[in-house]
Amino acid sequence: EVQLVESGGGLVQPGRSLRLSCTTSGFTFGDYAMSWVRQAPGKGLELVGFIRSKAYGGSTHYAASVKGRFSISRDDSKSVAYLQMNSLKAEDTAVYYCVRVEWLRYLFDSWGQGTLVTVSS
Amino acid sequence: QSVLTQPPSVSGAPGQRVTISCTGSSSNIGAGYDVHWYQQLPGTVPKLLIYGNNNRPSGVPDRFSGSKSGTSASLAITGLQAEDEADYYCQSYDSSLSGPVFGGGTKLTVL
Numbered sequence: 270e271v272q273l274v275e276s277g278g279g280l281v282q283p284g285r286s287l288r289l290s291c292t293t294s295g296f297t298f299g300d301y302a303m304s305w306v307r308q309a310p311g312k313g314l315e316l317v318g319f320i321r322s323k324a325y326g327g328s329t330h331y332a333a334s335v336k337g338r339f340s341i342s343r344d345d346s347k348s349v350a351y352l353q354m355n356s357l358k359a360e361d362t363a364v365y366y367c368v369r370v371e372w373l374r375y376l377f378d379s380w381g382q383g384t385l386v387t388v389s390s
Numbered sequence: 391q392s393v394l395t396q397p398p399s400v401s402g403a404p405g406q407r408v409t410i411s412c413t414g415s416s417s418n419i420g421a422g423y424d425v426h427w428y429q430q431l432p433g434t435v436p437k438l439l440i441y442g443n444n445n446r447p448s449g450v451p452d453r454f455s456g457s458k459s460g461t462s463a464s465l466a467i468t469g470l471q472a473e474d475e476a477d478y479y480c481q482s483y484d485s486s487l488s489g490p491v492f493g494g495g496t497k498l499t500v501l
Contacts, residue, residue: 330488374424374442377428
């Protein structure tokens, strides 16, 4: 069974940093791109960014709203993806989902339960 | 402002048929990229509903179907049921943005 479990969310002050982890199991992690999708309270889904698999160069891509502040990395040996969030703003408050991506079809096929990040003083 | 445009809300009575549109452009849907649909029931995680324009994952009732034409796609739900009340999102790939994109979402209300 495919499982994705996010951790690391919580309350953080504006300007501070936070790192989210996505621990996975049940599939060959290295074969997939991994992404982070967020959902602000009462709002729609926003792709934060993704990291391709090593087979596709392992490159990253970020939404304009987080570029330069957030970074995504992966540890294929541990089957874990990370989202490093720096210079956090109130508008980054959201539930952050870790999502597996089938890259050939750009398909978000398995979602974690999400972790809430609240940016507030 | 989402790259893929969906109506904010649609509604229908039980048993009726409703459709949700997803309008894109020549850099995404019109470029031939697949459209996928996700369902988010109240208080839950989004779930893949339709993939590759018109394919259902196992377990998704055949009341749900997808289609694509030109720069648009649609999700149709027939025999509407109370448990279909949810938010629905379309998603594709955009070559101008060099990445996947989501629609703004549509809230389906079952009257």
